[in-house]
Amino acid sequence: MSNLDAAFSALADPTRRAILARLALGEATVMELAEPFEMTQPAISRHLKVLEGAGLILRRVEGTKRPCRLAPAAVAEIDQWLAMLRQTLAANYNRLDDVLAEMKTKE
């Protein structure tokens, strides 16, 4: 499974996106991340494992806690891939502009 497979797959889950959004506010422990969800701790633990596997988060060891934070690398990779599509869409818009411009000159 490519990194992009794992990254996009990880982002496809709303719980995991919410976790990332929470981490956007700063580092947090597993318990802190689990708190807002109506889900058991093991479920969150697994979600974090998926996010870590996708390279989207990093974890430190701090006593019995495992604080998580966002990882830059995977986000950059995703960005890069999306840039390809963005570029094409922009190009298509330009072509549309051309069409409209041509229509105007024919008026």
Added chain:
Amino acid sequence: MSNLDAAFSALADPTRRAILARLALGEATVMELAEPFEMTQPAISRHLKVLEGAGLILRRVEGTKRPCRLAPAAVAEIDQWLAMLRQTLAANYNRLDDVLAEMKTKE
């Protein structure tokens, strides 16, 4: 399922990403899209359905053909969500810069 669920989920599959990459070169029919893959036509048909459901592609009817092209809306939505993470990561980098700067002043 939110639009982002569907969009990220659709992007998690390498075949579907390849299809999008192909569409970045321009409109294509189902058969044209299926050609490079070692996969049956119904399999591709399903992938296209997933991409369409996620708002990533649009299709026209042209006789018996169904030419597909990239859709801007979903890509924009994804972009917007990622922007949130990007922003935080940038902020973290800045904090790291601060730390490094502080270390230097203490030398």
Added chain:
DNA sequence: CAGTTATATAACTAATATATTATATAACCC
């Protein structure tokens, strides 16, 4: 109209993902 081409749908199978409960580990606190 008959045959072919482009695409979609249905029935089915195999693999994967998500959640749960129960339990393990390991650090912390008295």
Added chain:
DNA sequence: GGGTTATATAATATATTAGTTATATAACTG
């Protein structure tokens, strides 16, 4: 050391996904 807290893992049930083959639909082509 004994109890509590933070987290991970295992076993299991269920749902979802991705592919297959077989078949349907509907438009083109001679």
